[in-house]
Amino acid sequence: MTGSGRRSVPSPSTPPHRPTRSSLRTRPGKRPRSLPLRGAALVTAAVLSGAAGLTGCGALQSFTGGSGGSRAPLTVMTWAPEDTRATNMPGMPAMAQAYARWVNSRGGIGGRELRVLTCNERNDSRAAGDCARRAVAEGVAAVVGSYSQNGRAFMAPLEAAGIPYIGGYGVSADEFTSYLSYPVNGGQAALLAGNGVQLAASCARVSLVRPDTIAGDQLRYLLNSGLSQGTRDTATDIPAAEDAGEYTEAAEQARREAGKRGGCVTAALGERTQHFFDSFRRLPSDGRAIRVSSVLGSVDQPLVDRTGGAHGPFEGAYITGWYPDAGDARWNPMKRVIRAHAFGDNRIDPADAGVQTTWIAYTVLRAAVESLGDKDVTPHRLSYTLNRGVTVDTGGLTPRLRWRYEDLLGMPGYPRIVNRDVTFQVVRAGRLVAQRQGFVDVGRTLRDVSYG
Known part of the structure; x- marks a missing residue:
């Protein structure tokens, strides 16, 4: 990123196709054939190229093991403006990626690999709409911990696809009116x-x-x-x-x-x-x-x-x-994740309210997904379980969060506020x-x- 002292972020890349276990099986009694030398070199190059692509902005986070991981992967998106003349929030997608590395190192969320897509919202209504349409095209289960002032541009595509918007930053009025928005602060x-x-x-x-x-x-x-x-x-x-x-x-x-x-x-x-x-x-x-x-x-x-x-x-x-001051001990779990899994990423500052909001939003996602047990995680199931009253403990960073009808403030213009x-x-x-x-x-x- 120019002019901000932060490192530039590579362009979004599409992760390479990974073969399934079934595609690597051989028939009983058959020894697998060795790859020709040229074919092996090409495969090695493709793997190395794919690994490099995974580190860029917009890339899916790779699953690094731990117990579990046998269930279908969980794909979500986080967007925020970067490289603009107004507000920039690069720490939010960076925090989402660090969270994915951390939770995947522990076996994912309920045994599911967490994959995070990121998108540059650019403080532009057209770009915000493009991010939302990309989320729909990629089949994400939710948009999590994101920043945008362009609520009208991004909420319509998400609502049409039934995709919940969990833990937006709180600058758009649409975050507090849409039935598919689950804010974590009062904006x-x-x-x-x-x-x-x-x-x-x-x-x-x-x-x-x-x-x-x-x-x-x-x-x-x-x-x-x-x-x-x-x-x-x-x-x-x-x-x-x-x-x-x-x-x-x-x-x-x-x-x-x-x-x-x-x-x-x-x-x-x-x-x-x-x-x-x-x-x-x-x-x-x-x-x-x-x-x-x-x-x-x-x-x-x-x-x-x-x-x-x-x-x-x-x-x-x-x-x-919205939250306790940055020196409060309740932020220590987030700080440990940043130290261990952000790899010196200077976009992430634990005192940044955007980074803090993304951490809380992913805490909500984790609680909602784990409440589903063995069920497939779909946008509909996520919104249903949040509407039905799953309660999220954020470790004292907010009050316990819950989005039942009776928990909503109901204030004109901001009816979805639950954290006052x-x-x-x-x-x-x-x-x-x-x-x-x-x-x-x-x-x-x-x-x-x-x-x-």
């Missing part, structure tokens, strides 16, 4: 509502800088619902370009509207949040101490590290997240740590959102 809705609750306790006035997009239009209402829990005034809404290189004008307006005392500026611009706060800190000092804030996914530990840590613009910032919890974090000494222990349930705040 941007929960983050913005929670950010309002977090800021209401400390900020006299709030300026919100958000993308000038259809999805971005909803963020101010969500933030204001949280602010109202602390009887604060509504935030000043400042739309800004999602892919701008600098945000001086928006930064000046945000600081001006934050007021003379006790003001806060919060921004939710995805990957461009860094550019906004860089513009904000370059403004000439006016003597006011304005606290900055954001939500996880727009600001995370890797961004804090890249921008100077304790000496950067995010020191003291309030951050609202957020965490309040703060940057101290350059590290994102818990500002408040435990989870905060924002279900009531979400129900009270007014879009007037």
Whole structure:
């Protein structure tokens, strides 16, 4: 990947055909014929070429043994944008591939080899639709742990084929409306509502800088619902370009509207949040101490590290997240898998909210598949078992997850939310740590959102 410091990812490749056991059997009493020298060389070259192809983006993960493995392989897909001018999430497909290597080294999921296909969604509706259509063509059982803002483009093909969408990142409204979507967090809705609750306790006035997009239009209402829990005034809404290189004008307006005392500026611009706060800190000092804030996914530990840590613009910032902070011991199982099976892949950062979401999504997949026992894993059976109430324990990273009708929040625009919890974090000494222990349930705040 250019311009990001990450390694480039090879083009998708089709894995070589592997002969079945039956095709290698010989008739009783017959000795297998030796391959001619030239034929053996060609086979060896094909095997080596295929092995190299398996390491690339889009390749199927090979099954590496362990007990079991006698059942039909389980094929899924994970997609995310890479090499774009806006948000990039290469760690999500990379985490999916590492998860497959790990679970296959332990015998697969219930004796089934896990095969992971990946696709570059490119932050483009056409590419997102292409990824979904490829998932259908490849006969995947589910799309798992993926990122896309283009819900309308990808959900229609998945719904037509009956393929469940498990653990999306939470940036598309369609993830919280489609009957085949099984979200693991409350999405941007929960983050913005929670950010309002977090800021209401400390900020006299709030300026919100958000993308000038259809999805971005909803963020101010969500933030204001949280602010109202602390009887604060509504935030000043400042739309800004999602892919701008600098945000001086928006930064000046945000600081001006934050007021003379006790003001806060919060921004939710995805990957461009860094550019906004860089513009904000370059403004000439006016003597006011304005606290900055954001939500996880727009600001995370890797961004804090890249921008100077304790000496950067995010020191003291309030951050609202979905999950425990990255230093929490509950992430240790994921970190062990990354160390053992990611092979130094620098796309994967355990503090990245995308990587964390993919880990949780595959935890859901594993629980659902294992609940099927000896049955074949099909898209219909996966969605049926999730709808019937399989309960997923994520090791305390989220509440226990379940998607029965009575578990759904039922909020207009986001009826599929089942996880209403957020965490309040703060940057101290350059590290994102818990500002408040435990989870905060924002279900009531979400129900009270007014879009007037």
